[in-house]
Amino acid sequence: xxxxxxxxxxxxxxxxxxxxxxxxxxxxxxxxxxxxxxxxxxxxxxxxxxxxxxxxxxxxxxxxxxxxxxxxxxxxxxxxxxxxxxxxxxxxxxxxxxxxxxxxxxxxxxxxxxxxxxxxxxxxxxxxxxxxxxxxxxxxxxxxxxxxxxxxxxxxxxxx
Numbered sequence: 001x002x003x004x005x006x007x008x009x010x011x012x013x014x015x016x017x018x019x020x021x022x023x024x025x026x027x028x029x030x031x032x033x034x035x036x037x038x039x040x041x042x043x044x045x046x047x048x049x050x051x052x053x054x055x056x057x058x059x060x061x062x063x064x065x066x067x068x069x070x071x072x073x074x075x076x077x078x079x080x081x082x083x084x085x086x087x088x089x090x091x092x093x094x095x096x097x098x099x100x101x102x103x104x105x106x107x108x109x110x111x112x113x114x115x116x117x118x119x120x121x122x123x124x125x126x127x128x129x130x131x132x133x134x135x136x137x138x139x140x141x142x143x144x145x146x147x148x149x150x151x152x153x154x155x156x157x158x159x160x
Contacts, residue, residue: 010109017084056153061095067160
């Protein structure tokens with residue numbers, strides 16, 4: 001079942017890079033008591049994700065934070081090393097937290113996975129963005145297959 005507006009974010013352990021080492025971080029740590037924009041991409045280093053999705057949030061990070069957002073996070077069904085390298089390549093720095101959901105635990109708990117095995121990519125996340133307040137989804141923007149507009153930084157900004 002796909003998660004909906006008003007639902008609580010599932011409690012899951014994710015991975016991130018901290019001081020050059022892979023580190024655990026829980027969804028409770030990320031969302032509790034904070035206003036967070038989280039966006040998900042099908043894969044790090046893939047065309048739309050690398051040319052539009054992540055760059056848009058890096059570019060608009062200041063405007064998004066000015067609307068009262070405590071943090072911006074990007075998640076993908078990739079490991080933390082890949083997410084860290086991609087964030088470095090995209091100059092995400094401290095603008096966008098890069099989160100690895102290597103086993104798709106979070107993605108599956110959200111009900112937003114898709115099977116791209118026939119394309120050689122395995123289980124991946126659908127493309128989406130959401131605004132979360134204290135662990136509760138306030139807005140959710142799930143893209144139609146192959147589309148990129150609802151989950152863009154520009155669209156998220158309109159809803160903050």
